[in-house]
Amino acid sequence: xxxxxxxxxxxxxxxxxxxxxxxxxxxxxxxxxxxxxxxxxxxxxxxxxxxxxxxxxxxxxxxxxxxxxxxxxxxxxxxxxxxxxxxxxxxxxxxxxxxxxxxxxxxxxxxxxxxxxxxxxxxxxxxxxxxxxxxxxxxxxxxxxxxxxxxxxxxxxxxxxxxxxxxxxxxxxxxxxxxxxxxxxxxxxxxxxxxxxxxxxxxxxxxxxxxxxxxxxxxxxxxxxxxxxxxxxxxxxxxxxxxxxxxxxxxxxxxxxxxxxxxxxxxxxxxxxxxxxxxxxxxxxxxxxxxxxxxxxxxxxxxxxxxxxxxxx
Numbered sequence: 001x002x003x004x005x006x007x008x009x010x011x012x013x014x015x016x017x018x019x020x021x022x023x024x025x026x027x028x029x030x031x032x033x034x035x036x037x038x039x040x041x042x043x044x045x046x047x048x049x050x051x052x053x054x055x056x057x058x059x060x061x062x063x064x065x066x067x068x069x070x071x072x073x074x075x076x077x078x079x080x081x082x083x084x085x086x087x088x089x090x091x092x093x094x095x096x097x098x099x100x101x102x103x104x105x106x107x108x109x110x111x112x113x114x115x116x117x118x119x120x121x122x123x124x125x126x127x128x129x130x131x132x133x134x135x136x137x138x139x140x141x142x143x144x145x146x147x148x149x150x151x152x153x154x155x156x157x158x159x160x161x162x163x164x165x166x167x168x169x170x171x172x173x174x175x176x177x178x179x180x181x182x183x184x185x186x187x188x189x190x191x192x193x194x195x196x197x198x199x200x201x202x203x204x205x206x207x208x209x210x211x212x213x214x215x216x217x218x219x220x221x222x223x224x225x226x227x228x229x230x231x232x233x234x235x236x237x238x239x240x241x242x243x244x245x246x247x248x249x250x251x252x253x254x255x256x257x258x259x260x261x262x263x264x265x266x267x268x269x270x271x272x273x274x275x276x277x278x279x280x281x282x283x284x285x286x287x288x289x290x291x292x293x294x295x296x297x298x299x300x301x302x303x304x305x306x307x308x309x310x311x312x313x
Contacts, residue, residue, distance in 0.1 A: 104116040
């Protein structure tokens with residue numbers, strides 16, 4: 001680990017290598033933490049790093065924390081500024097992944113949410129593609145997506161992600177790149193850590209919040225881009241497993257994954273085994289937006305480096 005990298009840890013900027021918790025920490029033992037995944041994208045032409053939809057991520061983090069009865073230590077605007085400061089201190093010149101995490105920090109034995117101390121950290125690391133973006137193979141997982149009545153599926157709780165880990169490793173061990181998870185009643189929910197979209201009979205569809213999906217910020221971005229760039233209204237409805245086999249296009253999306261086409265599902269080619277035009281257009285549009293190349297979405301971008309305007313003629 002680069003000893004110069006710093007993180008924000010319980011109120012102070014400290015070297016990342018010094019930000020540690022004890023083995024008895026409640027969150028480590030019981031999965032009682034929540035987090036966000038945020039990307040910041042490097043624009044080499046402008047020599048600027050753009051953090052994408054910071055405020056929206058911290059709004060969702062607050063909702064997740066509320067589920068765990070955790071009070072975040074700062075308001076949304078302060079958290080955004082701390083994150084910008086953190087990125088600037090580390091002087092990143094490349095794409096970065098930012099992880100804020102709120103957790104139950106008491107060193108104790110006992111399963112509960114009440115009367116436990118809280119901790120908070122934000123760290124950032126250089127980060128490329130989480131999944132191959134040129135077309136992947138997926139399988140339908142035998143593991144069902146966690147139900148909202150078992151644990152809040154809308155929240156990014158660390159403990160819930162063991163559900164995703166089972167599905168992801170099952171897919172890998174069966175020769176695939178990713179898993180598609182179903183709800184307990186058999187409807188399509190999402191990937192192991194990504195939302196799903198399908199082009200079915202010319203209509204772009206995605207599972208609704210009631211099918212135990214995480215309310216993805218990238219998902220919301222895709223819905224907006226489909227309307228703005230392609231003139232397509234996205235239909236949010238329950239999707240049957242067999243519908244996916246006949247889809248013209250399938251893709252996953254998420255902050256880490258970005259836009260990931262699925263060209264094979266359960267050993268069946270999707271769209272002839274090629275990346276389709278709608279997925280391609282969404283992917284290109286997304287990359288334009290997050291790198292600051294599409295001026296219509298500047299409100300989603302937080303520039304990290306406070307540079308003087310270019311005064312050259």
